[in-house]
Amino acid sequence: MTAATLPFAEPAARLSPLTGLRNAFTLTWRSVLKIRTNMEDLVGLSLQPIMFLLLFTYVFGGAISGGTHAYLQFELPGLLVMTVVFATLGTGLMLNQDINGGVFDRFRTLPIARWAPLGGAILGDMVRYMISVAITLGFGMVLGFRIGTNPVSAVAACLLLLTFALAMCWASALIGMLVKTPQGVQMYGFLAMFPLVFGSNLLVPSQTMPGWLQSFVKVNPMTGLTSAERGLLTGGPVGPPALHSLLWALGIFVVFAPLAVRAYRRRT
Amino acid sequence: MTNAIEASGLVKRFGKTTALAGVDLVARQGTVLGVLGPNGAGKTTAVRILATLLRPDGGQARVCGYDVGRQAHQVRQLIGLTGQYASVDDGLSGINNLIMIGRLLGESRGRARARAAELLERFDLTEAAQRPVKTYSGGMRRRLDLAASLVGNPRVLYLDEPTTGLDPRSRTDVWGMVRGLVADGVTVLLTTQYLDEADQLASDIVVIDHGKVIATGTPDELKDRAGGQVLEVEPASRDRLDRAAAVLASRTGAAPAADPESGLVRVPVADAAVLPVIIRDLDEAGVDLAEFTLRKASLDEVFLALTGGRRPSDDGQPGGDGQPGGDGQPGLLHDNDEIRELERSPR
Numbered sequence: 001m002t003a004a005t006l007p008f009a010e011p012a013a014r015l016s017p018l019t020g021l022r023n024a025f026t027l028t029w030r031s032v033l034k035i036r037t038n039m040e041d042l043v044g045l046s047l048q049p050i051m052f053l054l055l056f057t058y059v060f061g062g063a064i065s066g067g068t069h070a071y072l073q074f075e076l077p078g079l080l081v082m083t084v085v086f087a088t089l090g091t092g093l094m095l096n097q098d099i100n101g102g103v104f105d106r107f108r109t110l111p112i113a114r115w116a117p118l119g120g121a122i123l124g125d126m127v128r129y130m131i132s133v134a135i136t137l138g139f140g141m142v143l144g145f146r147i148g149t150n151p152v153s154a155v156a157a158c159l160l161l162l163t164f165a166l167a168m169c170w171a172s173a174l175i176g177m178l179v180k181t182p183q184g185v186q187m188y189g190f191l192a193m194f195p196l197v198f199g200s201n202l203l204v205p206s207q208t209m210p211g212w213l214q215s216f217v218k219v220n221p222m223t224g225l226t227s228a229e230r231g232l233l234t235g236g237p238v239g240p241p242a243l244h245s246l247l248w249a250l251g252i253f254v255v256f257a258p259l260a261v262r263a264y265r266r267r268t
Numbered sequence: 269m270t271n272a273i274e275a276s277g278l279v280k281r282f283g284k285t286t287a288l289a290g291v292d293l294v295a296r297q298g299t300v301l302g303v304l305g306p307n308g309a310g311k312t313t314a315v316r317i318l319a320t321l322l323r324p325d326g327g328q329a330r331v332c333g334y335d336v337g338r339q340a341h342q343v344r345q346l347i348g349l350t351g352q353y354a355s356v357d358d359g360l361s362g363i364n365n366l367i368m369i370g371r372l373l374g375e376s377r378g379r380a381r382a383r384a385a386e387l388l389e390r391f392d393l394t395e396a397a398q399r400p401v402k403t404y405s406g407g408m409r410r411r412l413d414l415a416a417s418l419v420g421n422p423r424v425l426y427l428d429e430p431t432t433g434l435d436p437r438s439r440t441d442v443w444g445m446v447r448g449l450v451a452d453g454v455t456v457l458l459t460t461q462y463l464d465e466a467d468q469l470a471s472d473i474v475v476i477d478h479g480k481v482i483a484t485g486t487p488d489e490l491k492d493r494a495g496g497q498v499l500e501v502e503p504a505s506r507d508r509l510d511r512a513a514a515v516l517a518s519r520t521g522a523a524p525a526a527d528p529e530s531g532l533v534r535v536p537v538a539d540a541a542v543l544p545v546i547i548r549d550l551d552e553a554g555v556d557l558a559e560f561t562l563r564k565a566s567l568d569e570v571f572l573a574l575t576g577g578r579r580p581s582d583d584g585q586p587g588g589d590g591q592p593g594g595d596g597q598p599g600l601l602h603d604n605d606e607i608r609e610l611e612r613s614p615r
Contacts, residue, residue, distance in 0.1 A: 034357075
């Protein structure tokens, strides 16, 4: 039998960038489908912000701000930051499961762009972040949160959050690829995130903290991001804190994206 | 081009362990190459190198003329892989798994969907199409994995122990599918621990042990090499069994095995010239014959000789002993064996 008698086309020598983009979108579709079909993920994604809102508003509200409504206005921008940052952990978890679960073997035997599974996972996660932002903001408004600025600023607030999340998820992706098990991803992720999230002005004003902690809070990327969110949602200075958080986002991206890509190339 | 797969001197080390210590493989286009070996022999490592998943530490491999290292992208357009561990997405439904692959291969939404439905039908998964794969049984996952490897109409298909853990019926189905693909011109590299599977499907066999090729050839050549032929005699009456055994012993010089259960006496025969004498002696001894068969040694016997007693199918034999239609039954292997029958009525 000769090759000529077979009804197969000769293989292409390389992949066009457009095809790579198509591959990534197909895998984005896959990630989004998985959110829809995975009930636990969906419940966690929606219930966690609701739980945080209820707990923090009614437990801390009176003690910190002398009333729940005043505290809600203060904490909601912070809780938006917290939910989105915690949600970035999902990127690492999913990549970890994919790589250990064998489906990446399938991807790697297909003639697709090598970066597509990683790109698809991260693009798909943007949808998850949007869901968390929408639920936090929506439920906050049910509890009585009011946007004190205008719709354009509110949209800008959401975009800033998503930009920051897009940078943070590369750090999560790196953890997901370096650590052996999903449990490990959870543990290292929380170990890295808790000091960042709570060592900031996210839930309380930093004035009462000891001096050394205040200096940490000042440089913490969460502080700038939270202040910018407050400015955009309830009024106040926007420019300097927004710049602070964007610079951090850029820095995180520049450091972690190449590391994550390198780890990804090693693992796959 | 006549060889779909050509690998020479493949070496792969994992730390201190040498998984492959210089393996050569050749698969002719449109045939099944059976790679046979016990657990840990290096079969999966070889497949992963040929499927562009692993880089060899030494040697080179070509698929349809394309180098698996430097031309991995071309190779990936030609191959399909069904691994030992099903590479499917647990979180997606069966149909979405297949649609995803079709889309990744550049098919339109409609065509990907149609192809997915067709493959699900072919693998008897239509009813479970919408269910998440994590609810599938082991056999269903295997079938979906097979379907997934066929979405792109591969020219070369790697099946890494495709029937391990399948029930006998699903196994026969997989065999049928492999034969169908080969009839369409697909080249199949099949690794297996089951001798009967290799015997049934493969036109060439490579036996690997400890990362090295210890034998190659067609199933017949291997059987010839490992010790010639076996004579089976069934006396018409069971009480003549001992007398038949005595005749065989005196004429072949080997110790015959008499099995009262099946009523057969078996003895290895070095030289077929002795057969007429045996028939005459049996006749003189008053043994009427129901059956008189000379057959090649089975692959089982070959394997025992090659690996020094380690049967490849020592563990994980599907079907198990005593199960009707199970694969461990010697009868099945012999029935399908290339039997050279010398059944003759005496004189």
